[in-house]
Amino acid sequence: MSNYKIILSGGGTGGHIYPAIAIANELKSRFPDAKFLFVGAKDRMEMEKVPQAGYEIEGLWISGIQRKLTLKNLMFPFKVISSLWKARKIIKSFKPNVAIGTGGFASGPLLHVAASNKIQTLIQEQNSYPGITNKLLAKKANKICVAYDGLERFFPKDKIIKTGNPVRKGLLDIDSKTVEAKNFFNLKHGKYTLLVIGGSLGAGRINELIETKLDFLDTQNVQVIWQCGKLYYQQYKIYNHTKNIQVYEFLNNMDFAYAAADIIISRAGASSVSELCIVGKPVIFVPSPNVAEDHQTKNAMSIVNNNAALIINEEDLDADFENKFSQLVASPEKQKELGNNIKSLALVNATKQIADEVEKLLKNK
Numbered sequence: 001m002s003n004y005k006i007i008l009s010g011g012g013t014g015g016h017i018y019p020a021i022a023i024a025n026e027l028k029s030r031f032p033d034a035k036f037l038f039v040g041a042k043d044r045m046e047m048e049k050v051p052q053a054g055y056e057i058e059g060l061w062i063s064g065i066q067r068k069l070t071l072k073n074l075m076f077p078f079k080v081i082s083s084l085w086k087a088r089k090i091i092k093s094f095k096p097n098v099a100i101g102t103g104g105f106a107s108g109p110l111l112h113v114a115a116s117n118k119i120q121t122l123i124q125e126q127n128s129y130p131g132i133t134n135k136l137l138a139k140k141a142n143k144i145c146v147a148y149d150g151l152e153r154f155f156p157k158d159k160i161i162k163t164g165n166p167v168r169k170g171l172l173d174i175d176s177k178t179v180e181a182k183n184f185f186n187l188k189h190g191k192y193t194l195l196v197i198g199g200s201l202g203a204g205r206i207n208e209l210i211e212t213k214l215d216f217l218d219t220q221n222v223q224v225i226w227q228c229g230k231l232y233y234q235q236y237k238i239y240n241h242t243k244n245i246q247v248y249e250f251l252n253n254m255d256f257a258y259a260a261a262d263i264i265i266s267r268a269g270a271s272s273v274s275e276l277c278i279v280g281k282p283v284i285f286v287p288s289p290n291v292a293e294d295h296q297t298k299n300a301m302s303i304v305n306n307n308a309a310l311i312i313n314e315e316d317l318d319a320d321f322e323n324k325f326s327q328l329v330a331s332p333e334k335q336k337e338l339g340n341n342i343k344s345l346a347l348v349n350a351t352k353q354i355a356d357e358v359e360k361l362l363k364n365k
């Protein structure tokens, strides 16, 4: 039998959505007759990105809980009840053989209901410090695929499999795409290209930095692809096409963006870090300090400690950025060293290994 029904849930940010899409794509290539359904949170970016990737999605009325007393928080119990009810309805009518959760609020009710109905479940945790949803789901899940060591502190040890983070297929062979990518972005061949990415939502502090360093970057003779995020686009689009700068709210072709780049400045979300290892180019990480347990700094340090990338913390940007950046641009040797070292840390088979584990669950092994 290969006409399996597979349900996937993960979202809120790209960091939970793209792993789910990568897993679905791999399973689709193995089981072309399988049926797929995604479940996300209404109004979040998965409702747009998942259909763009060619899959159906249903939305639950759910969001996270905040630390302060707000109207949104008071609604939280009602949202949980509503989303559990809808998740039950979806599971009953779709009748999946397996449920896969990649973190984010919607995967909580969906995977909880699936496990309660004795459906095999697999969760995938991208970070070295797990999100609350996966922590809650771990007890009932059949398998937990992780990307870092030490997660037995949070999850049952016998369920953990270290696979790395799933990465979309198109990002695996960017070396062959450089010329096509530079043409795609209308970039000058032979001129240095800086790619700035602020994670799937954009990063306010990185945007401020780039805005104040536009003249400096001009003196460095670089052309810039700057992904500022949907929230910030109205503020920064005035710089589009000034001083060799291109401003984007979101890059839909990350393979071309990575392929065109010579140097990359990035947040250190888990999927970004996994992708940057595969890409193998010199990176300056600016981790977000606003995430649980400062996990982006931990993600970045796992690379920096291997002499495989540079890091500048937000509070040091004003003092250190110009020096570190100009030294890196001036040293092809350093760029090569960082590029080679980061590439050696890549876990390129993650998606395949996770799909192998899903296959075992489907065949009930």
Ligand SMILES: CC(=O)N[C@H]1[C@@H](OP(=O)(O)OP(=O)(O)OC[C@H]2O[C@@H](n3ccc(=O)[nH]c3=O)[C@H](O)[C@@H]2O)O[C@H](CO)[C@@H](O)[C@@H]1O
Binding pocket: 013, 014, 015, 016, 018, 103, 126, 127, 197, 198, 199, 200, 201, 227, 249, 250, 251, 252, 254, 267, 268, 269, 270, 271, 272, 273, 275, 288, 291, 295, 296
């Ligand atoms: C602020 C915040 O809460 N960040 C978290 C969020 O980050 P975030 O959602 O930014 O996630 P990641 O950095 O892990 O992944 C971003 C994904 O979006 C893609 N992308 C990004 C920009 C763009 O223009 N186009 C595009 O396609 C990247 O290629 C990548 O696949 O989830 C991660 C994974 O759980 C966490 O590690 C991060 O700490």
